[in-house]
Amino acid sequence: PTVHCDEDPDDRLLLGHRRGAWAGFHDRLASFLPDHAWREGLCQAPSGVAALSALGLLGPHLGLVHLVAADAADLDAVARAGSTAVLCPRSNLHIGGRLPDVAGLVARGVPLAIGTDSLASSPDLDLLAEAAALSAAFPDLPAALWIRAMTEGGAALLADSDLGAIRPGARPGLLRIDLPATGDPLAALLSGQQWPRGWLA
16 A cells, blocks of 8 residues: 655644644635534644554555655654655656655665656656656666666555566566667666657566
């Protein structure tokens, strides 16, 4: 399973202080139910990561989508729990103009996956375009990191699935991408160019 977590600083204001844009949104919803005590019923914690930890939900089975507003203590907790960070960079840049601390995630050994969020905040659902955005934003990180995140990283969150890993007898869902002849195919793949592609299996 996955859960959107600390996507925006307003998430932290809502959980920690019942303030900010999300608190106003909940207040407007509650105006239709005058007796709805959402402020008392909502978990109180300094962050989404802290709330999930307090509820006992962090663990290797869980993908945390976004983590843009997560701080160092949150990243430490994610690393201890073995949860996967699901990165959606183009959505993050569209909504808040910033990306998560990917270098901090990598330094802590947090498993990475790449997602697209949705068409509400991303121009399309092209996973390769998301990887290209990450490669451009974090040029010091190796290209192979994004390839793993696009394949094995996401597949690890899917229980009993053949997707994402190439091994005998599996049906991983292989995509053919037609790259030009080059000495650095990973750089070409992550250049942001829309190369022709099609499903192999």
